[in-house]
Amino acid sequence: xxxxxxxxxxxxxxxxxxxxxxxxxxxxxxxxxxxxxxxxxxxxxxxxxxxxxxxxxxxxxxxxxxxxxxxxxxxxxxxxxxxxxxxxxxxxxxxxxxxxxxxxxxxxxxxxxxxxxxxxxxxxxxxxxxxxxxxxxxxxxxxxxxxxxxxxxxxxxxxxxxxxxxxxxxxxxxxxxxxxxxxxxxxxxx
Amino acid sequence: xxxxxxxxxxxxxxxxxxxxxxxxxxxxxxxxxxxxxxxxxxxxxxxxxxxxxxxxxxxxxxxxxxxxxxxxxxxxxxxxxxxxxxxxxxxxxxxxxxxxxxxxxxxxxxxxxxxxxxxxxxxxxxxxxxxxxxxxxxxxxxxxxxxxxxxxxxxxxxxxxxxxxxxxxxxxxxxxxxxxxxxxxxxxxx
Amino acid sequence: xxxxxxxxxxxxxxxxxxxxxxxxxxxxxxxxxxxxxxxxxxxxxxxxxxxxxxxxxxxxxxxxxxxxxxxxxxxxxxxxxxxxxxxxxxxxxxxxxxxxxxxxxxxxxxxxxxxxxxxxxxxxxxxxxxxxxxxxxxxxxxxxxxxxxxxxxxxxxxxxxxxxxxxxxxxxxxxxxxxxxxxxxxxxxx
Amino acid sequence: xxxxxxxxxxxxxxxxxxxxxxxxxxxxxxxxxxxxxxxxxxxxxxxxxxxxxxxxxxxxxxxxxxxxxxxxxxxxxxxxxxxxxxxxxxxxxxxxxxxxxxxxxxxxxxxxxxxxxxxxxxxxxxxxxxxxxxxxxxxxxxxxxxxxxxxxxxxxxxxxxxxxxxxxxxxxxxxxxxxxxxxxxxxxxx
Numbered sequence: 001x002x003x004x005x006x007x008x009x010x011x012x013x014x015x016x017x018x019x020x021x022x023x024x025x026x027x028x029x030x031x032x033x034x035x036x037x038x039x040x041x042x043x044x045x046x047x048x049x050x051x052x053x054x055x056x057x058x059x060x061x062x063x064x065x066x067x068x069x070x071x072x073x074x075x076x077x078x079x080x081x082x083x084x085x086x087x088x089x090x091x092x093x094x095x096x097x098x099x100x101x102x103x104x105x106x107x108x109x110x111x112x113x114x115x116x117x118x119x120x121x122x123x124x125x126x127x128x129x130x131x132x133x134x135x136x137x138x139x140x141x142x143x144x145x146x147x148x149x150x151x152x153x154x155x156x157x158x159x160x161x162x163x164x165x166x167x168x169x170x171x172x173x174x175x176x177x178x179x180x181x182x183x184x185x186x187x188x189x190x
Numbered sequence: 191x192x193x194x195x196x197x198x199x200x201x202x203x204x205x206x207x208x209x210x211x212x213x214x215x216x217x218x219x220x221x222x223x224x225x226x227x228x229x230x231x232x233x234x235x236x237x238x239x240x241x242x243x244x245x246x247x248x249x250x251x252x253x254x255x256x257x258x259x260x261x262x263x264x265x266x267x268x269x270x271x272x273x274x275x276x277x278x279x280x281x282x283x284x285x286x287x288x289x290x291x292x293x294x295x296x297x298x299x300x301x302x303x304x305x306x307x308x309x310x311x312x313x314x315x316x317x318x319x320x321x322x323x324x325x326x327x328x329x330x331x332x333x334x335x336x337x338x339x340x341x342x343x344x345x346x347x348x349x350x351x352x353x354x355x356x357x358x359x360x361x362x363x364x365x366x367x368x369x370x371x372x373x374x375x376x377x378x379x380x
Numbered sequence: 381x382x383x384x385x386x387x388x389x390x391x392x393x394x395x396x397x398x399x400x401x402x403x404x405x406x407x408x409x410x411x412x413x414x415x416x417x418x419x420x421x422x423x424x425x426x427x428x429x430x431x432x433x434x435x436x437x438x439x440x441x442x443x444x445x446x447x448x449x450x451x452x453x454x455x456x457x458x459x460x461x462x463x464x465x466x467x468x469x470x471x472x473x474x475x476x477x478x479x480x481x482x483x484x485x486x487x488x489x490x491x492x493x494x495x496x497x498x499x500x501x502x503x504x505x506x507x508x509x510x511x512x513x514x515x516x517x518x519x520x521x522x523x524x525x526x527x528x529x530x531x532x533x534x535x536x537x538x539x540x541x542x543x544x545x546x547x548x549x550x551x552x553x554x555x556x557x558x559x560x561x562x563x564x565x566x567x568x569x570x
Numbered sequence: 571x572x573x574x575x576x577x578x579x580x581x582x583x584x585x586x587x588x589x590x591x592x593x594x595x596x597x598x599x600x601x602x603x604x605x606x607x608x609x610x611x612x613x614x615x616x617x618x619x620x621x622x623x624x625x626x627x628x629x630x631x632x633x634x635x636x637x638x639x640x641x642x643x644x645x646x647x648x649x650x651x652x653x654x655x656x657x658x659x660x661x662x663x664x665x666x667x668x669x670x671x672x673x674x675x676x677x678x679x680x681x682x683x684x685x686x687x688x689x690x691x692x693x694x695x696x697x698x699x700x701x702x703x704x705x706x707x708x709x710x711x712x713x714x715x716x717x718x719x720x721x722x723x724x725x726x727x728x729x730x731x732x733x734x735x736x737x738x739x740x741x742x743x744x745x746x747x748x749x750x751x752x753x754x755x756x757x758x759x760x
Contacts, residue, residue, distance in 0.1 A: 111681035115480035122502010290685035301491035305670035312692010
């Protein structure tokens with residue numbers, strides 16, 4: 001039995017809450033998969049939405065990603081409920097162009113998969129395809145100042161993970177043609 | 191006359207609020223100056239607390255620094271008031287070692303003065319001298335999960351600014367001995 | 381008289397060398413100004429190429445920017461001359477999509493002006509307008525693996541600086557209408 | 571058969587070269603394991619050097635880590651051989667305190683394991699325990715401007731990975747006492 005309830009927060013609870021909060025705020029994993037596909041289909045014409053979503057799901061198991069998404073969504077919700085003080089609440093509700101803590105937190109997601117995710121993130125943040133356009137409208141008094149950056153970063157990190165995995169698969173196939181035996185320990189998943 | 195009051199948030203208001211919130215949470219600029227002195231006096235034995243505080247004050251005029259400090263202190267205050275949801279509130283109140291959004295936000299302060307601030311920040315974050323030790327105690331139910339990182343980053347950024355300025359002063363003195371005239375535009379303040 | 385010649389490297393020499401190396405590699409400051417204009421003219425329709433170039437010039441006075449540009453161009457030149465060993469030289473000459481040290485170094489430029497430069501950088505890195513398209517062609521055996529990222533980051537940092545300055549000017553104008561006197565120390569240049 | 575030899579660079583070759591170059595420059599994986607132990611033994615008194623080294627080895631399978639180490643060691647070697655131009659070579663050979671590209675590249679290693687590695691890195695970079703002290707001496711005309719930062723970042727990243735894994739093991743043990751069955755897919759390795 002565990003008596004000290006402050007220690008009851010397991011990785012599993014944090015993971016489930018992250019998935020639940022994304023859904024509550026209107027983001028389905030399939031929406032994020034569409035962004036990954038948008039970013040990568042010109043490089044890998046055979047990718048499917050299923051493969052894209054598998055990478056999104058894996059990125060969402062990382063603790064740093066969960067931390068950023070939970071903190072960002074929490075700030076959006078508190079801004080909607082007017083529980084944030086001035087001048088911060090106005091900066092958040094207006095998505096002030098000089099307020100960059102949302103991008104800072106997005107970076108903490110991107111960095112986990114190396115620098116190659118950053119350019120994808122910058123690109124979709126500007127073009128705002130699919131769900132990013134919808135989130136950016138801030139309809140019905142909703143605040144998504146953090147959420148749109150979290151979703152863009154999540155998709156870009158998943159795209160980076162997909163690129164790393166595709167490259168490794170290609171290496172394996174090439175080596176199998178040339179070298180009969182090799183140690184699989186040298187090719188861990190990203 | 192300005193009718194649209196959502197646009198009334200000037201840089202001046204954001205700057206003043208940052209200074210006020212630091213003070214309300216128990217951080218005097220003189221405390222931060224002591225940290226800068228702690229970090230730099232072995233390299234520059236002649237530095238004074240006044241010089242250190244001048245650099246702290248300048249760092250605090252930067253908008254990105256203000257954004258990080260306001261957002262961090264706001265999260266600390268909301269956690270104290272129990273206005274943050276689970277599991278996030280427990281992560282913040284326990285200063286969970288795998289919760290790193292406070293360090294992520296500290297990085298956004300450090301980065302403004304280049305990578306040289308990062309090692310100073312890491313050092314004082316571990317050693318916790320002076321006010322950092324006091325903030326880290328979380329006495330009387332106070333939550334300073336973000337504030338201690340903001341203060342450490344502020345001091346480290348000010349130390350980086352001091353290093354840059356000292357180097358430039360030395361360059362000028364050396365050049366004045368050798369080259370009679372030069373263009374001051376090449377030596378802007380950091 | 382300076383006897384110890386290892387200490388003769390002043391900020392001025394580093395600054396001048398940065399400008400010279402950019403020009404030697406085919407990058408004029410006017411080319412970078414065109415990129416800044418491309419990024420910002422939709423937000424500020426009245427900006428001129430002169431104003432854009434002024435911001436580029438200021439960004440180039442920062443030591444961290446100089447460090448990144450000198451190191452990046454040096455690596456490009458060494459790769460061209462085949463003075464880099466395998467497998468690194470092949471990764472650089474092919475601009476391998478999983479080699480991200482060029483983006484890492486670009487980040488050190490962007491970070492100096494906060495996170496708002498990052499999305500601009502990601503966007504032009506993907507769209508490759510103007511000089512970025514030319515550098516990316518790697519004509520005549522030239523290697524610009526680092527240079528194109530340095531130029532994109534330089535333009536994005538200058539765009540971020542322009543945004544900060546424009547916002548401050550607007551604040552001043554608004555305040556002058558409302559408040560007769562104020563302390564200019566609260567509005568330092570970015 | 572592969573005719574285009576520029577494509578022959580597999581992940582395996584990059585991985586092996588990274589291990590070889592570290593050893594050639596005097597860094598054994600056991601030296602890095604000692605640093606991980608130094609950073610973590612107060613939190614986990616039961617950790618062994620074997621466990622520490624296992625995490626170092628895993629960090630070294632990441633492509634971004636390999637990119638940073640190869641590029642950093644290459645620059646150190648070129649500086650030793652005087653194949654880098656002025657003023658850059660003097661900045662590298664003197665380990666100029668305002669030259670921070672080594673820290674920038676270290677960050678790209680640290681970021682892969684989240685922000686918690688950063689404070690460890692800053693701490694050992696300042697204290698310089700064990701092999702870091704030896705590398706920092708730059709004996710016999712050797713240049714280790716990049717290598718010492720790469721080794722410090724490698725150890726700090728391995729320490730962050732160890733922390734993440736220990737936390738997950740603890741969660742599993744706790745949950746096994748309470749919940750009979752659970753889905754292991756929710757607890758992937760970091």
